[in-house]
Amino acid sequence: MRITVCRKESFNAAHRLHNKNWSDEKNKAIFGLCNNPNYHGHNYELIVKVNGEIDPDTGYVIDMKILKAIIKEEVVQRFDHKNLNLDTVEFRDLNPTAENIAIVIWKRIKAKLKEDLSLTVVLYETPKNFVEFSEACL
Numbered sequence: 001m002r003i004t005v006c007r008k009e010s011f012n013a014a015h016r017l018h019n020k021n022w023s024d025e026k027n028k029a030i031f032g033l034c035n036n037p038n039y040h041g042h043n044y045e046l047i048v049k050v051n052g053e054i055d056p057d058t059g060y061v062i063d064m065k066i067l068k069a070i071i072k073e074e075v076v077q078r079f080d081h082k083n084l085n086l087d088t089v090e091f092r093d094l095n096p097t098a099e100n101i102a103i104v105i106w107k108r109i110k111a112k113l114k115e116d117l118s119l120t121v122v123l124y125e126t127p128k129n130f131v132e133f134s135e136a137c138l
């Protein structure tokens with residue numbers, strides 16, 4: 001039997017959405033408040049979903065202690081209280097939209113999971129705006 005196990009985490013980070021190939025006017029028109037030159041913060045909420053077969057010996061899909069440690073190491077310690085544009089290599093040349101952040105997080109966690117586990121990442125940038133990325137999107 002396959003089942004999905006989920007874990008919620010959160011992190012706070014600053015960002016600025018900006019396309020350096022565009023004029024300041026166009027950036028402001030497209031990205032609005034998220035183009036503020038001096039950055040601004042979001043309280044990101046992350047839901048990590050891991051789908052797989054239940055191990056008959058443990059009854060687990062994945063030990064939650066292990067999943068918790070992976071999320072802490074790959075996401076929270078890297079991005080919490082950081083300026084995504086300035087403090088991380090991932091977003092130096094990649095616009096830190098919720099879409100791009102979710103894909104970066106998915107790749108980092110995916111690399112740490114056993115191959116037979118499938119992964120979905122849901123990232124809330126605000127309580128009302130969220131994105132989802134999974135193998136199905138590839």
Ligand code: NI
Binds near residue numbers: 033034042
């Ligand atoms: Ni923003």
